[in-house]
Amino acid sequence: MAQRLTLHPDNPQPRLLRQAASLLQGGGVLAVPTDSSYALVCQIDDKDAAQALRQIRAVDDRHHLTLLCRDLSELASYARVDNAQFRRLKLGTPGPFTFILEATKEVPRRLSHPSRRTIGLRVPDHAVTQALLAEHGGPLLATTLIPPGETEPLNDADDIDSHFGKRLAVIIDAGACPMQPTTVVDMSDDSAPVIVRIGQGDPALLGLDA
Numbered sequence: 001m002a003q004r005l006t007l008h009p010d011n012p013q014p015r016l017l018r019q020a021a022s023l024l025q026g027g028g029v030l031a032v033p034t035d036s037s038y039a040l041v042c043q044i045d046d047k048d049a050a051q052a053l054r055q056i057r058a059v060d061d062r063h064h065l066t067l068l069c070r071d072l073s074e075l076a077s078y079a080r081v082d083n084a085q086f087r088r089l090k091l092g093t094p095g096p097f098t099f100i101l102e103a104t105k106e107v108p109r110r111l112s113h114p115s116r117r118t119i120g121l122r123v124p125d126h127a128v129t130q131a132l133l134a135e136h137g138g139p140l141l142a143t144t145l146i147p148p149g150e151t152e153p154l155n156d157a158d159d160i161d162s163h164f165g166k167r168l169a170v171i172i173d174a175g176a177c178p179m180q181p182t183t184v185v186d187m188s189d190d191s192a193p194v195i196v197r198i199g200q201g202d203p204a205l206l207g208l209d210a
Contacts, residue, residue: 002166005173009126009127010127018135020132021132021135024140025136029167029168029169031157031160031164033128033172033173034129036178037144037154038145038154040056040168041141042141043140044138052167053065056167059143065120065142066122066141067141068124069122070130070133071094072093075089079103080102080103085101091205092206094130095201096199099187100118101188107119122142122182126177144182153179182201183201183202184197185203195208
């Protein structure tokens with residue numbers, strides 16, 4: 001069964017963050033709150049954990065997974081962007097947006113889209129997630145916590161526990177999140193950005209029409 005860690009949503013307890021980060025480093029998949037909805041996260045370089053994350057969501061390798069980053073300083077290792085793209089990224093970070101970008105050669109092929117060589121990138125605006133990323137010391141692999149066969153993400157730690165408690169290492173309970181997933185914007189080529197999904201983020205903040 002998953003451990004349940006109750007963290008303050010604005011001032012998360014360092015001891016509990018260290019405990020969660022330790023379980024991540026041990027190969028665990030965690031349910032964590034974000035500024036859009038709860039998400040599943042694991043280490044980037046743990047192949048087994050990434051596979052477990054996909055199995056929990058019941059998605060294949062064509063489903064975009066996302067890199068959760070603390071800020072855009074971590075971007076260059078994982079994605080290629082020009083100056084115009086970077087300016088647009090700054091408008092939406094931190095915030096409830098996922099950007100699909102051209103992956104660099106450093107990104108393991110199993111983490112990028114199998115035919116397009118793209119990767120999703122997101123900088124969440126949530127104190128608990130940001131603190132966990134800082135404690136972990138690098139980006140995490142993530143996907144929205146939507147149960148298989150459903151369209152809405154889970155928003156409550158009790159619901160997450162009843163659905164997935166036996167398959168998770170930790171559920172971080174920091175209260176309810178918004179019920180919408182992120183807004184997804186494809187910026188993976190030189191053409192105009194394409195809104196793939198409207199969610200919590202307002203495209204107008206990026207200078208885009210919905």
